[in-house]
Amino acid sequence: MTTYHELDPVEAKISAQDVSVFYGDKQALDSVSIDIATEYVTAFIGPSGCGKSTFLRTLNRMNDTIASARVEGAIKLDGEDIYRSGMDVVQLRARVGMVFQKPNPFPKSIYENVAYGPRIHGLASGKTELDGIVERSLRRAGLWEEVKDRLADSGTALSGGQQQRLCIARAIAVDPEVILMDEPCSALDPIATAKIEELISELKGRYAIVIVTHSMQQAARVSQRTAFFHLGKMVEYGKTSDIFTNPREERTKDYITGRYG
């Protein structure tokens, strides 16, 4: 059972219904239902091992890459079941992009890191158009000014924070509708973290953004909706301000007051 706070009705970009996930015989997620809208940044919080990343990965079928993982329930993107047979998973992952905990640029140039996706998805009709997409994506990721004179340098030569912004530019380049971020700042220092948080606020509203974070301060700073997970269940979901100031469940209260976690 999840406690839902009252929320303004908004159109769901992603709608998850009774999603359970098993790794072999072990159940990691139990009947999670949530609607995620483009208008807001949604944060998933909760103690280690509660299933936040597992749930995040169901939203673009990243769990398909784990042989033992099995997903039950339904996940719809604009009303379309993403687990239906015949779903183009490559296309799905372009529409629902992902940024990982550890920045993972390809061992290629900065330019290529961003150009690769648009090229394989046929989004540019020529070099000029591709150049435009690369510049626009890097600008939107707040990285253009820092890299515009060295687009041919390797992406892996950038600082950790720059690499993470490059990965965000790479996700943006294929014109996604949703961006999933799995603890995107956990490998970064406070200044690089602040830049990513600023960036998330700037991208808000353009894409549905879902962020898994261990930092309650970060959830409070960047998100407008928060879901609290505990032991594989989504315990409580609502406006971030309500979850932090007026939680209804004891387990949420205990977590946000730092009693465990």
Ligand SMILES: Nc1ncnc2c1ncn2[C@@H]1O[C@H](COP(=O)(O)OP(=O)(O)OP(=O)(O)O)[C@@H](O)[C@H]1O
């Ligand atoms: N590939 C896997 N194979 C088997 N079990 C897994 C796998 N990935 C996660 N689990 C298990 O599923 C449960 C949920 O893990 P998950 O990583 O989703 O939690 P989390 O809340 O994201 O944790 P953390 O905050 O530590 O990243 C845990 O018990 C974990 O051990």
